[in-house]
Amino acid sequence: xxxxxxxxxxxxxxxxxxxxxxxxxxxxxxxxxxxxxxxxxxxxxxxxxxxxxxxxxxxxxxxxxxxxxxxxxxxxxxxxxxxxxxxxxxxxxxxxxxxxxxxxxxxxxxxxxxxxxxxxxxxxxxxxxxxxxxxxxxxxxxxxxxxxxxxxxxxxxxxxxxxxxxxxxxxxxxxxxxxxxxxxxxxxxxxxxxxxxxxxxxxxxxxxxxxxxxxxxxxxxxxxxxxxxxxxxxxxxxxxxxxxxxxxxxxxxxxxxxxxxxxxxxxxxxxxxxxxxxxxxxxxxxxxxxxxxxxxxxxxxxxxxxxxxxxx
Numbered sequence: 001x002x003x004x005x006x007x008x009x010x011x012x013x014x015x016x017x018x019x020x021x022x023x024x025x026x027x028x029x030x031x032x033x034x035x036x037x038x039x040x041x042x043x044x045x046x047x048x049x050x051x052x053x054x055x056x057x058x059x060x061x062x063x064x065x066x067x068x069x070x071x072x073x074x075x076x077x078x079x080x081x082x083x084x085x086x087x088x089x090x091x092x093x094x095x096x097x098x099x100x101x102x103x104x105x106x107x108x109x110x111x112x113x114x115x116x117x118x119x120x121x122x123x124x125x126x127x128x129x130x131x132x133x134x135x136x137x138x139x140x141x142x143x144x145x146x147x148x149x150x151x152x153x154x155x156x157x158x159x160x161x162x163x164x165x166x167x168x169x170x171x172x173x174x175x176x177x178x179x180x181x182x183x184x185x186x187x188x189x190x191x192x193x194x195x196x197x198x199x200x201x202x203x204x205x206x207x208x209x210x211x212x213x214x215x216x217x218x219x220x221x222x223x224x225x226x227x228x229x230x231x232x233x234x235x236x237x238x239x240x241x242x243x244x245x246x247x248x249x250x251x252x253x254x255x256x257x258x259x260x261x262x263x264x265x266x267x268x269x270x271x272x273x274x275x276x277x278x279x280x281x282x283x284x285x286x287x288x289x290x291x292x293x294x295x296x297x298x299x300x301x302x303x304x305x306x307x308x309x310x311x312x
Contacts, residue, residue, distance in 0.1 A: 002019055002020070002021035002023070002026060002030060002043040002044070002082075002116065002117065002118070002156065003019065003020060003021075003114070003115065003116030003117075003119060003124055003125065003128065003147075003150050003155065003156065004017060004018065004019035004030060004031075004041040004043060004084060004114070004115055004116070005017070005018045005019070005041075005112065005113075005114050005128055005129075005132060005143050005146045005147065006039050006040065006041045006084040006085060006086045006092075006112065006113050006114075006115075007039070007086060007111060007112035007113075007132065007139060007142070007143060008039070008086045008087075008088070008090045008111040008112070008139075008170075009111075009138070009139040009170075010090060010110070010111055012138075012139070012169070012170055013036070013088070013169070013170020013171070014138070014139045014167055014168065014169055014170050014181060015033050015034075015035070015037075015038060015039040015086060015088065015139075015167070015168050015170065016033065016039060016139045016140060016143050016165070016166060016167035016168070016181075016182070017030070017031035017032070017033055017039045017040070017041050017143075017164070017165075017166045018031075018140075018143035018144060018146070018147050018163075018164065018165045018166075019031060019041060019043070019147070019163065019164050020147050020150070020151060020155065020156065020160055020162070020163040020192055020193055021043075021156055021160070021161065021162055021163075022118075022156045022158035022159045022160055022161045023161055023162060024161060024162055024187060024188055025162055025185070025187040025188070026162040026163065026164050026185075026187075027162065027163075027164030027166075027184075027185030027186075027187065028185075028187075029042070029043075029046050029048055030042055030043050030046065030051075030164065031051075031164050031166040032051030032052060032054065032055055032166075033055075033166050033167070033168045034055050034058075034059065034168060034176050035168040035169045035170065035171055035172060035173070035176045035179030035180075036088050036169070036170055036171050036172020036173070036176070036179070037055055037058050037059050037087070037088055037172060037176070038054070038055060038058035038064065038067075038085060038086060038087040038088055039085070039086050039166075039168070040054040040055060040058075040083070040084070040085050041083065041084040041085075041115065042054075042081070042082075042083055043081075043082045043083070043115065043117065044080055044081050044082035044096075044097065044100040044101070044104075044117045045077070045080035045081065045100075046081070047075055047077070047081050050071050050075075050081070050083055053071060054067050054068075054071055054083075054085055057070060057071075058085070058087050058088070063087055063089070063091050063093070064085040064086055064087040064091045064092055064093035065091060065092070065093035066093070067085055067087070067093060068083055068085055068093035068094065068095050069093075071083065071095075072095050072097075078095070078097050079097035079098050079099040079100075080097050080099045080100060081095065081097050081100070082095065082096050082097065082100050082104070082106075082115050082116075082117050083095040083115070084106075084113040084114070084115045085113075086111060086112065086113060088170065088172065090110075090111035092108055092111065092112070092113045093113075094106050094108065094113045094115055096115060096117070100117040101117055101118045102117075102118075102119075103116075103117075103118075103119040103120070103121060103122050103124070103157070104116065104117045104119065105117075105119060105122055105123075105124060105125040105126070106125055107125040107126045107128070107129040108129075109129050109132070109133055110133075112129065112132060112133070114126075114128045114129045114132070114146065114150075116128075116150070116156075118156055118157050118158060119154060119155070119156065119157060120153075120154030120155055120156065120157040121153055121154035123153055123154075124150045124153045124154050124155060125150070127149045127150055127152065127153035128146040128147065128149050128150035128153075129146065130149065131145045131146045131148070131149030131150075132145060132146030132149075138167075139167050139181075140165060140167045140181070140182045140200060141200075143165060143167070144165060144193070144196060144197060144200065147163065147193055147196075148193055148197075151193055160189075160190075160191065160192050160193070161188060161189070161192065162185070162186055162187050162188060162189070162192050163185075163186045163189075163192035163193050163195070163196045164184065164185045164186070164196075165182055165183075165184045165196055165200065166180075166182065166183050166184075167180075167181040167182040167183075168180050168181060169181055182200065182203060182204075184196055184199050184200065184203055186199070201244050202244060202245060204244070205240070205241035205242075205244035205245050205252065206241070206245070206251070208237040208238060208240070208241040208252070209238065209241055209251055209252050209255055211234070211237070212234050212237075212238060212255050212256075212259060213255055218234060218259060218262075219255065219258065219259065219262075219295065220294075221294065222294075223262040223263065226263070231259075231263055234259065235256060235259060235260070238252045238253070238255060238256040238259070239252075239256065242256070247279075250275075250276045250279050250280060250283075253272055253275065253276050254273075254276050254283060254287075256272060257269045257272040257273040257276060257304060258287070258290070258295060258296065260272065261273075261296055261300040261301070261303065261304045262295070262296065262300065264300075266300060266303035266304060267303075269300075269303070269304045270303055270304050270305075270306060273287070273304050273305065273308075274307075274308065277305075277308050281310070284305060284308050284309075284310050285310050287301065287304065287305060288301065288305070288310075
Protein backbone atom coordinates (compact mmCIF):
# COMPACT_ATOMS: atom_id res chain seq x y z
CA UNK A 1 0.00 0.00 0.00
CA UNK A 2 0.95 3.66 -0.22
CA UNK A 3 3.22 6.19 -1.78
CA UNK A 4 5.43 8.41 0.34
CA UNK A 5 8.07 11.12 0.27
CA UNK A 6 10.93 11.31 2.79
CA UNK A 7 13.12 14.40 2.61
CA UNK A 8 15.50 16.80 4.28
CA UNK A 9 15.59 20.54 3.61
CA UNK A 10 19.26 21.33 2.93
CA UNK A 11 18.81 24.94 4.08
CA UNK A 12 16.97 24.49 7.39
CA UNK A 13 17.85 20.88 8.15
CA UNK A 14 14.18 20.08 8.66
CA UNK A 15 13.23 16.45 8.06
CA UNK A 16 9.85 15.27 6.85
CA UNK A 17 7.64 12.43 5.69
CA UNK A 18 4.40 12.62 3.74
CA UNK A 19 2.17 9.80 2.51
CA UNK A 20 -1.20 8.89 1.06
CA UNK A 21 -2.86 5.49 0.80
CA UNK A 22 -6.12 3.61 0.46
CA UNK A 23 -6.00 2.28 4.01
CA UNK A 24 -7.20 3.64 7.30
CA UNK A 25 -4.85 5.76 9.43
CA UNK A 26 -1.58 5.74 7.50
CA UNK A 27 -0.18 8.24 10.00
CA UNK A 28 -0.14 5.58 12.74
CA UNK A 29 1.85 3.14 10.61
CA UNK A 30 4.18 4.77 8.14
CA UNK A 31 5.92 8.02 9.20
CA UNK A 32 8.59 8.44 11.84
CA UNK A 33 10.92 11.42 12.25
CA UNK A 34 13.15 12.83 14.95
CA UNK A 35 14.65 16.31 14.90
CA UNK A 36 18.31 16.33 13.93
CA UNK A 37 18.30 12.54 13.52
CA UNK A 38 16.34 11.40 10.48
CA UNK A 39 13.04 10.44 8.89
CA UNK A 40 11.63 7.04 7.96
CA UNK A 41 8.74 5.77 5.83
CA UNK A 42 7.85 2.09 6.22
CA UNK A 43 5.17 0.70 3.92
CA UNK A 44 3.91 -2.04 1.57
CA UNK A 45 3.09 -5.08 3.74
CA UNK A 46 4.27 -2.82 6.49
CA UNK A 47 6.73 -3.63 9.25
CA UNK A 48 6.05 -0.86 11.77
CA UNK A 49 9.22 -1.83 13.66
CA UNK A 50 11.28 -0.27 10.87
CA UNK A 51 10.25 3.19 12.12
CA UNK A 52 11.49 3.23 15.73
CA UNK A 53 14.36 0.84 15.03
CA UNK A 54 15.46 2.92 12.08
CA UNK A 55 15.53 6.06 14.20
CA UNK A 56 17.49 4.22 16.88
CA UNK A 57 20.16 3.32 14.33
CA UNK A 58 20.25 6.83 12.90
CA UNK A 59 20.51 8.26 16.42
CA UNK A 60 23.58 6.08 16.94
CA UNK A 61 25.21 7.56 13.84
CA UNK A 62 24.47 4.82 11.31
CA UNK A 63 23.95 6.44 7.87
CA UNK A 64 20.64 6.02 6.08
CA UNK A 65 21.83 3.49 3.47
CA UNK A 66 23.38 1.26 6.13
CA UNK A 67 20.31 1.62 8.32
CA UNK A 68 18.19 0.29 5.45
CA UNK A 69 20.58 -2.64 4.97
CA UNK A 70 20.49 -3.56 8.66
CA UNK A 71 16.70 -3.40 8.90
CA UNK A 72 16.17 -5.44 5.74
CA UNK A 73 18.78 -8.04 6.70
CA UNK A 74 17.03 -8.66 10.01
CA UNK A 75 13.57 -9.15 8.52
CA UNK A 76 12.66 -12.56 7.03
CA UNK A 77 9.76 -10.92 5.20
CA UNK A 78 11.75 -8.05 3.72
CA UNK A 79 10.68 -9.09 0.22
CA UNK A 80 7.22 -7.71 1.06
CA UNK A 81 8.47 -4.41 2.50
CA UNK A 82 9.19 -0.98 1.14
CA UNK A 83 11.28 1.53 3.03
CA UNK A 84 12.67 5.03 2.60
CA UNK A 85 15.06 6.82 4.96
CA UNK A 86 16.84 10.18 4.98
CA UNK A 87 19.29 11.00 7.76
CA UNK A 88 20.29 14.33 9.31
CA UNK A 89 23.21 14.69 6.89
CA UNK A 90 20.91 14.22 3.92
CA UNK A 91 22.05 10.78 2.84
CA UNK A 92 19.31 8.57 1.45
CA UNK A 93 18.50 4.88 1.67
CA UNK A 94 15.62 2.94 0.14
CA UNK A 95 14.40 -0.61 -0.33
CA UNK A 96 11.66 -2.16 -2.44
CA UNK A 97 11.23 -5.88 -1.95
CA UNK A 98 10.66 -8.09 -4.97
CA UNK A 99 7.30 -9.29 -3.58
CA UNK A 100 5.73 -5.84 -3.12
CA UNK A 101 2.44 -5.50 -5.00
CA UNK A 102 2.64 -3.79 -8.42
CA UNK A 103 3.01 -1.25 -9.70
CA UNK A 104 6.01 -0.54 -7.51
CA UNK A 105 8.43 2.30 -7.96
CA UNK A 106 10.93 4.67 -6.42
CA UNK A 107 12.71 7.86 -7.32
CA UNK A 108 15.61 9.58 -5.64
CA UNK A 109 16.80 13.18 -5.67
CA UNK A 110 19.01 15.43 -3.58
CA UNK A 111 18.22 14.55 0.04
CA UNK A 112 14.85 13.06 -0.92
CA UNK A 113 13.44 9.63 -1.73
CA UNK A 114 10.01 8.71 -3.08
CA UNK A 115 8.63 5.19 -2.95
CA UNK A 116 5.31 3.59 -3.81
CA UNK A 117 3.54 0.29 -4.27
CA UNK A 118 0.05 -0.75 -5.38
CA UNK A 119 0.32 2.20 -7.76
CA UNK A 120 -2.05 2.93 -10.63
CA UNK A 121 0.83 3.73 -13.01
CA UNK A 122 4.61 3.29 -13.11
CA UNK A 123 5.32 7.05 -13.28
CA UNK A 124 3.74 8.02 -9.96
CA UNK A 125 6.98 8.26 -7.98
CA UNK A 126 8.79 10.30 -10.62
CA UNK A 127 5.86 12.70 -10.81
CA UNK A 128 6.05 13.16 -7.05
CA UNK A 129 9.80 13.77 -7.13
CA UNK A 130 9.59 16.28 -9.97
CA UNK A 131 6.88 18.26 -8.22
CA UNK A 132 8.74 18.20 -4.91
CA UNK A 133 11.93 19.47 -6.50
CA UNK A 134 10.24 22.36 -8.32
CA UNK A 135 7.69 23.44 -5.70
CA UNK A 136 7.94 26.65 -3.69
CA UNK A 137 7.55 26.96 0.06
CA UNK A 138 8.96 25.17 3.05
CA UNK A 139 9.51 21.44 3.38
CA UNK A 140 5.89 20.70 4.31
CA UNK A 141 4.63 22.66 1.29
CA UNK A 142 6.97 20.82 -1.06
CA UNK A 143 6.14 17.38 0.31
CA UNK A 144 2.46 18.14 -0.06
CA UNK A 145 3.02 19.31 -3.64
CA UNK A 146 4.79 16.05 -4.38
CA UNK A 147 1.95 13.98 -2.93
CA UNK A 148 -0.59 15.92 -4.98
CA UNK A 149 1.40 15.31 -8.15
CA UNK A 150 1.59 11.61 -7.34
CA UNK A 151 -2.18 11.56 -6.92
CA UNK A 152 -2.59 13.36 -10.23
CA UNK A 153 -0.41 10.72 -11.91
CA UNK A 154 -2.68 7.93 -10.70
CA UNK A 155 -1.73 7.47 -7.07
CA UNK A 156 -2.81 4.33 -5.26
CA UNK A 157 -4.61 1.98 -7.66
CA UNK A 158 -7.27 1.33 -5.00
CA UNK A 159 -8.06 5.02 -4.46
CA UNK A 160 -7.43 7.27 -1.47
CA UNK A 161 -8.47 7.07 2.17
CA UNK A 162 -5.83 8.51 4.51
CA UNK A 163 -2.82 10.81 4.41
CA UNK A 164 -0.18 12.10 6.80
CA UNK A 165 2.42 14.85 6.94
CA UNK A 166 5.16 14.96 9.58
CA UNK A 167 7.97 17.56 9.67
CA UNK A 168 10.53 18.10 12.44
CA UNK A 169 13.27 20.68 12.82
CA UNK A 170 16.95 20.13 12.18
CA UNK A 171 17.91 20.84 15.80
CA UNK A 172 19.03 17.79 17.71
CA UNK A 173 18.57 18.08 21.46
CA UNK A 174 17.30 16.42 24.64
CA UNK A 175 13.63 17.23 23.94
CA UNK A 176 12.91 16.25 20.32
CA UNK A 177 9.16 16.35 21.04
CA UNK A 178 9.49 20.13 21.19
CA UNK A 179 10.92 20.22 17.66
CA UNK A 180 7.85 18.98 15.77
CA UNK A 181 7.00 21.53 13.09
CA UNK A 182 3.99 19.82 11.47
CA UNK A 183 2.13 16.67 12.53
CA UNK A 184 -1.09 16.16 10.59
CA UNK A 185 -3.13 13.04 9.99
CA UNK A 186 -6.25 12.51 7.92
CA UNK A 187 -7.38 9.03 8.86
CA UNK A 188 -10.55 8.47 6.81
CA UNK A 189 -11.60 10.92 4.10
CA UNK A 190 -12.74 10.73 0.46
CA UNK A 191 -10.05 13.25 -0.53
CA UNK A 192 -7.35 13.10 2.15
CA UNK A 193 -4.83 15.31 0.34
CA UNK A 194 -7.39 18.08 -0.09
CA UNK A 195 -8.11 17.85 3.61
CA UNK A 196 -4.40 17.87 4.40
CA UNK A 197 -4.05 21.00 2.24
CA UNK A 198 -6.84 22.64 4.23
CA UNK A 199 -5.35 21.67 7.57
CA UNK A 200 -1.74 22.73 6.92
CA UNK A 201 -2.30 26.53 7.03
CA UNK A 202 -4.68 26.12 9.97
CA UNK A 203 -2.04 24.11 11.79
CA UNK A 204 0.42 26.96 11.34
CA UNK A 205 -2.18 29.50 12.46
CA UNK A 206 -3.01 27.61 15.63
CA UNK A 207 0.72 27.21 16.20
CA UNK A 208 0.93 31.00 16.40
CA UNK A 209 -1.94 30.99 18.90
CA UNK A 210 -0.23 28.34 21.00
CA UNK A 211 3.01 30.30 21.04
CA UNK A 212 1.12 33.02 22.90
CA UNK A 213 -1.26 30.91 24.99
CA UNK A 214 1.43 28.69 26.47
CA UNK A 215 4.18 31.28 26.95
CA UNK A 216 5.22 32.60 30.35
CA UNK A 217 5.18 36.37 30.36
CA UNK A 218 2.95 36.69 27.34
CA UNK A 219 0.01 34.82 28.89
CA UNK A 220 1.13 32.75 31.87
CA UNK A 221 2.23 34.48 35.06
CA UNK A 222 2.98 38.22 35.29
CA UNK A 223 3.27 40.21 32.08
CA UNK A 224 7.00 40.82 32.14
CA UNK A 225 10.11 40.36 30.06
CA UNK A 226 8.24 41.06 26.82
CA UNK A 227 10.10 43.48 24.56
CA UNK A 228 8.04 45.86 22.40
CA UNK A 229 9.23 44.17 19.20
CA UNK A 230 8.19 40.76 20.50
CA UNK A 231 4.80 42.06 21.58
CA UNK A 232 4.17 43.57 18.16
CA UNK A 233 5.28 40.37 16.44
CA UNK A 234 2.99 38.22 18.59
CA UNK A 235 0.01 40.51 18.08
CA UNK A 236 0.64 40.56 14.34
CA UNK A 237 0.94 36.77 14.32
CA UNK A 238 -2.38 36.41 16.12
CA UNK A 239 -4.07 38.81 13.69
CA UNK A 240 -2.73 36.82 10.73
CA UNK A 241 -3.80 33.57 12.39
CA UNK A 242 -7.34 34.91 12.80
CA UNK A 243 -7.53 35.61 9.06
CA UNK A 244 -6.44 32.05 8.23
CA UNK A 245 -8.71 30.40 10.79
CA UNK A 246 -11.71 32.38 9.61
CA UNK A 247 -14.67 34.18 11.17
CA UNK A 248 -16.30 31.08 12.62
CA UNK A 249 -13.54 30.52 15.16
CA UNK A 250 -12.41 33.45 17.32
CA UNK A 251 -9.71 31.67 19.33
CA UNK A 252 -6.90 33.83 17.95
CA UNK A 253 -8.86 37.04 18.53
CA UNK A 254 -9.73 36.03 22.10
CA UNK A 255 -6.08 35.59 23.05
CA UNK A 256 -5.08 38.71 21.14
CA UNK A 257 -7.57 40.67 23.27
CA UNK A 258 -6.12 39.10 26.42
CA UNK A 259 -2.58 39.99 25.34
CA UNK A 260 -3.57 43.55 24.49
CA UNK A 261 -5.16 43.94 27.92
CA UNK A 262 -2.13 42.48 29.68
CA UNK A 263 0.10 44.88 27.76
CA UNK A 264 -1.95 47.88 28.90
CA UNK A 265 -3.49 48.52 25.49
CA UNK A 266 -6.93 48.34 27.00
CA UNK A 267 -8.95 50.36 24.51
CA UNK A 268 -7.81 48.06 21.71
CA UNK A 269 -8.49 45.06 23.93
CA UNK A 270 -12.02 46.24 24.71
CA UNK A 271 -12.87 46.85 21.07
CA UNK A 272 -11.63 43.46 19.95
CA UNK A 273 -13.16 41.61 22.88
CA UNK A 274 -16.55 43.20 22.18
CA UNK A 275 -16.42 41.58 18.73
CA UNK A 276 -15.43 38.23 20.22
CA UNK A 277 -18.15 38.33 22.87
CA UNK A 278 -20.76 39.30 20.28
CA UNK A 279 -19.80 36.18 18.32
CA UNK A 280 -19.87 33.92 21.39
CA UNK A 281 -21.36 35.59 24.48
CA UNK A 282 -20.22 32.82 26.82
CA UNK A 283 -16.64 34.03 26.36
CA UNK A 284 -17.40 36.96 28.63
CA UNK A 285 -17.89 34.59 31.56
CA UNK A 286 -14.83 32.64 30.46
CA UNK A 287 -12.68 35.78 30.54
CA UNK A 288 -13.98 36.61 34.00
CA UNK A 289 -13.10 33.11 35.13
CA UNK A 290 -9.54 33.50 33.84
CA UNK A 291 -8.91 36.73 35.73
CA UNK A 292 -8.53 35.22 39.24
CA UNK A 293 -6.04 32.73 37.81
CA UNK A 294 -3.62 35.57 37.04
CA UNK A 295 -4.30 36.08 33.36
CA UNK A 296 -5.80 39.54 33.93
CA UNK A 297 -5.82 41.92 36.87
CA UNK A 298 -9.11 43.42 37.98
CA UNK A 299 -8.47 46.75 36.26
CA UNK A 300 -7.58 45.16 32.95
CA UNK A 301 -10.61 42.86 33.10
CA UNK A 302 -12.92 45.77 33.89
CA UNK A 303 -11.55 47.82 31.01
CA UNK A 304 -11.79 44.92 28.57
CA UNK A 305 -15.33 43.93 29.50
CA UNK A 306 -16.89 47.36 30.12
CA UNK A 307 -20.46 47.67 28.83
CA UNK A 308 -20.73 43.95 28.15
CA UNK A 309 -23.38 41.83 29.79
CA UNK A 310 -23.19 38.11 30.38
CA UNK A 311 -25.81 36.04 28.56
CA UNK A 312 -28.86 35.06 30.60
